[in-house]
Amino acid sequence: MKTKEHDLRVHNIDTWGWPHMIKLVLVSGVAVVSLGGCSLLPAKTNEPQVGTQNTNNNSPAITPPAIISASGDPNFVVAVVQKVGDAVVRIDASRTVTSRLPEDRFFRRFFGDIEPSQPRERVEQGSGSGFIINSSGQILTNSHVVDGADSVTVTLKDGRTYDGRVLGEDPVTDVALIQIDANNLPILPVGNSDVLQPGEAVIAIGNPLGLNNTVTSGIISATGRSSSDIGVSDKRVDYIQTDAAINPGNSGGPLLNVRGEVIGMNTAIIRGAQGLGFAIPINTVQRISQELIAKGRVDHPYLGIQMVTLTPELKERINTRAGDRVNLTADQGVLLVSIVPRSPASVAGLRPGDVIQSINNQPVTKIEEVQKLVENSTIGNPLQIQVERNGRIAQVVVSPAPLPAER
Secondary structure: OOOOOOOOOOOOOEOOOOOHHHHHHHHHHOOOEEOOOOEEEOOOOOOOOOOOOOOOOOOOOOOOOOOOOOOOOOOHHHHHHHHHHHHEEEEEEEEEEEEOOOOOHHHHHHHOOOOOOOOEEEEEEEEEEEEEEEOOOEEEEOHHHHOOOOEEEEEOOOOOEEEEEEEEEEOOOOEEEEEOOOOOOOOOOEOOHHHOOOOOEEEEEEOHHHOOOEEEEEEEEEEEEOOOOOOOOOOOOOEEEEOOOOOOOOOOOEEEOOOOOEEEEEEEEEOOOOOOEEEEEHHHHHHHHHHHHHHOOOOOEEOOEEEEEEOHHHHHHHHHHHHHHOOOOOOOEEEEEEEOOOOHHHHHOOOOOOEEEEEOOEEOOOHHHHHHHHHOOOOOOOEEEEEEEOOEEEEEEEOOEEOOOOO
């Protein structure tokens, strides 16, 4: 419901006696991934430096060519908006937050030995976007738009408003499903995000900063951006990257192709950057929404590990800093930094310092490969994990459990 900044810090973990120094080496220099508004992501690069340019005032201005559709129609954006714009909605959410003066000696030094203050309540409000997926009032949006909401109001393009009911949400993919009591509503046709190509023209519709029914356009800049690529390691999504303008309030709105089909859900931007927006592929959104419709929740496989991609440079740095206490011999693989107590990984015997080499005989060298294999596994079905441990190969069998709701 409100913008969040995601970090990669390690919380509530059991190091199994692994040297604290190694944790510092990893966390301070490398992204550690836990498998286990429009979202505003931390800046990933420094602001660009303004350099001097040899400008010639007599040079004619260069106007970039207009983006046109495959049919050659430069007005395709107008046609798409007229065709499907009525199926895009505004979502306003509010929640009541209760706070009180902590019962702590530090505070009593300032406030005296008084009775703890009565709880104070305040209302937080936020807005986002969504799109209608069936004529009987089911609407998709981001989970962070309605997270913890006490009330949800949906406004259609024609100005009609409805109370919304959250049928289910999945924070792991940031997808939520809302129901309003209405019929004969316009719906968005669904495209296929698996066939998208960089360079394709796209259109975003939403309510950035409360400006209803805002239309922007651009192209697909890339596909398959992993959650660790963009700094949200707690998500299990391969994102679409676009340069179509996306701002807080666009969250949950559709990213459309030139045929007016929704191919993604606008979700995140990187703070301090321009032209870097990210959308959840519609095929992922559909899969999650079907589970939300069926049971109101989504069960994700969970191992309980925190990990980092091992490189020769990282190996050398760890061995140098740790001396005789750690001896990594593998040059590549996925290094386990910590194990969550009483998790499937802990029960199976995985240890910090293990380097995963393969899962079910599929070699892995990056954390993204481990995430994908685990996400595509079945809860309760054993995974054969081969690790290198102190220079020796070990086989460990781990049965994924459902991801805990709160960790």
